[in-house]
Amino acid sequence: MDTRQLKQEIIEYSKEIGIDKIGFASADVFGELKERLKRQQSLKYQSGFEKGSNEERTEPERLLPGAQSILSIAIAYPSRMKDAPISTKEDRRGIFARASWGIDYHVVLRDRLEKLSAFINEKLPDSVNKVMVDTGELSDRAVAERAGIGFSGKNTSIITPEFGSFVYLGELITNIPFIPDDPVEDSCGDCRKCLDACPTGALVQGGQLNAQRCIAFLTQTKDFLPDEFRTKIGTRIYGCDTCQVVCPRNKKVDFHIHPEFEPENEIAKPKLKPMLRISNREFKDTFGHVSGSWRGKKPLQRNALIALGHYKDKTAVEEMIGVMNNDPRPVIRGTAAWALGKIGTEEAYEAIKTAMEKEQDEQVLYEMEKGLDFLKEPSAK
Template sequence: MNVDTLKQSVIDYSKEIGIDKIGFASADVFGELKERLKQQQSLGYQSGFEKGTLEERTEPNRLLPEAKSIISIAIAYPSRMKDAPKSTKESRRGIFCRASWGTDYHDVLRKKISKLAAFLKQQTPDLQSKLMVDTGELSDRAVAERAGIGFSGKNTSIITPEFGSFVYLGELITNIPFKPDSPIEEGCGECTKCMDACPTGALVQGGQLNAQRCIAFLTQTKDFLPDEFRDKIGNRVYGCDTCQMVCPWNKQVDFHLHPELEPEPEIAKPKLKPMLRISNRVFKETFGHISGSWRGKKPLQRNALIALGHFKDKTAVDELIPVMRQDPRPVIRGTAAWSLGKIGTEKAFDAIQEAMNEEENEQVLFEMEKGLQFKKLHEKEG
């Protein structure tokens, strides 16, 4: 089978196994990306979650010495939730970003790319390949852009003409010299809606993100959240969709093509109070199958505490007090104290004052002081 025929058979097979879009790229060095990554490093804009060296992230033959081409795939995911539960005064809810609504996409895409690799192996017994989804060294977006899956938007997402930016990306490096597809023309034009809407100014300029300020990154950190971002994250317990939701390319875009990627409303919009004291076992049973659980329960609990403060949820005071006093983790105790101060009832302030007599951790004590500072603000406003 010649390479052109094989390429068409791969495209046909990809449709059979539920791949929504497929493209082919050369395995040449990503020179432009390398320069951009060097700049990101020098500016301190990286998240720290990146895998591999600069060379591994931009030179496919470092990952597969015989690399000749890269197959890029895209899977569309929903942007709207049917029967979304409402947040009420008695039962406030947080929200996971859309990319974490269904079954962990890493698993879903790996299965599909593995099938693609097995299909290729049948046709080409001497196939060499390496698959990656998100956590690999290569930039999924750079590969997808080169393969014509979509263009790189000012919000740093790959935007496809068919599915907007609500797509998961993955790739398969191969030793087969497939003819590469052509990149798509950039389609943002003069639009800056994503940059204007970013809550923290993380989109420094079109196509450049300071990950250290990005809410999607910040919700995944495990330490105390810097003060300037606490009001900005609102009720987000994981991730952020703002720059995608305001994008004109995503207007009216909502695809429900894969049952395993459908949101489970009670998980995608969880009640906040039950998250505070959830056991490891229940956490894994409830959230373990979604991508938003990968950092464990601590960041999500910290974010839930901040969200309760954001809502000024007086019904949470009785649950926040034991968390502040008894949780073994300083970040959780301290954030609970901050949240109690933000809610601002007399009982909350009294509890913080009382807990300070027993607390020994300096960071927690500092957060308790911050919590008490809200009392002066409440008195001014009163």
């Protein structure tokens, strides 16, 4: 079959199945990316969530022998929540990043890509394809940039001309030699709003991210959150959108094309206190279908405690004392003690002192000491 004709048919079919943008790239080695990965590793800037070796992440033929092309897809998601619930003094709320609104995008994009693969196999039975969404070895952004989906912005996001950076990315490696598309011209110019707005300075320079300082990464860790980031995380439960929200290319960008990605308001902006006592079954039933649940409930509960401390929510003190005294997980007990100290009531002060008498975990005791340091003069609070 004429690959030019097949390419056009794939583009048309992609629109039918809900793919907003598709681009075609060569399967050549990503040489520049390989060098960048080496630099990131030497600087210890990687998150640790990355999959595969540098070779697997930059040499498509290692993933699919005989690879000739890579198809990159983009699907837009909303940037604004309709009728967003209000956080009140009685019911404080946290927030999930926009990329975790609606159904887990891994599921949705994989479905689209599998359909695309089946379509290609139907047209060309000898074709061999491999589908990947985010958790694969290849860099979705590097592929999308090469395929002309958008340019890589200073905030390290792919910025499309049509949908800004509010897009999910996925790719399909194939042994079909398609004519590649042209890259999109970088349009960041002298703008540095994302770099200046990053709460933790994780954006070291345009296009370079220290993932170890990125709030989006930190909200997914399971250990105690380092002190310097606890006030920075604010009321975020999962992820961070700051570098995208401030981007001029995202001004007035808000696409509600796919019902699957519409936020369920009570999940995207959940009440914090109920998150402290949620069971494993309730967590799975409530949050299991969103991408922000992939690390389990522990990081989200830790973040909820930090958010309640940020709010200085006195209505949560009794419940947080219960968590500090009874939760079997040291990270949760310790974070509860720290947050109680931030809230700063007489009741919290006495509860921490009492809890210290029976606590045996050294890290938890250290967090309790921090809590007491906030409460040296509880009567003045």
